[in-house]
Amino acid sequence: MSLEVLEEHQNNLLGRREAKIVVHHEGQGTPDRISVRKLAAEHFKANFDRVYVRSIATKTGGSTALCIVELYQDAKAAEIVPAYLKNRNLPKDQRVAKKKKEAEEKPPAPAPKAAAAEKKPAETKPAEKKEEAKAPPAKESKPASPPKEAKPAAKAETKPKA
DSSP: OEEEEEEEEEETTTTEEEEEEEEEOTTSOOOOHHHHHHHHHHHHTOOGGGEEEEEEEEOTTOSEEEEEEEEESSTTGGGGSOHHHHHHTSOGGGOOOOOOHHHHHSOOOOOHHHHHHHHHHHHHHHHHHHHHHHSOOOOOOOOOOOOOOOOOSOHHHHSOOO
16 A cells, blocks of 8 residues: 655644545555554654544545545644544454443333233224214304495495485
8 A cells, every 4th residue: 555645734723734645555445544544654754643544535446545634743632632533543442332322221121911901002092082083173263254344336326315
């Protein structure tokens, strides 16, 4: 595998160097984060522990991977790296698995007999609702609007004759 630097930027505020690199991997699959970290650490002559790979992207069928890498100046500056990103940059056997809270908090499933007994009353409730639905709905009372006055047919008829 070989490495080519596309862009490099020094971010003094965060104490890191940000680089976009292309890793050529002819005849091999997309490289994992560990191998990209090693290549970047060797190329930039940086400590392996201060190199973090943000992303790796390979086009379908391609033999090059576009990678975004961050190289921190010291361990204190590297503390701003999010925990999920630190976890991704570890070898698979050292990663911390995210546990689902829902699985731990769910109560045990009820016994099958109790579940069948609970279903019977639930079935009768919809039938009761159907009977109520069959009853004709009561008409809503609308406020009465004032009746429209009939228009006079002709102006001459409305005047009294003298």
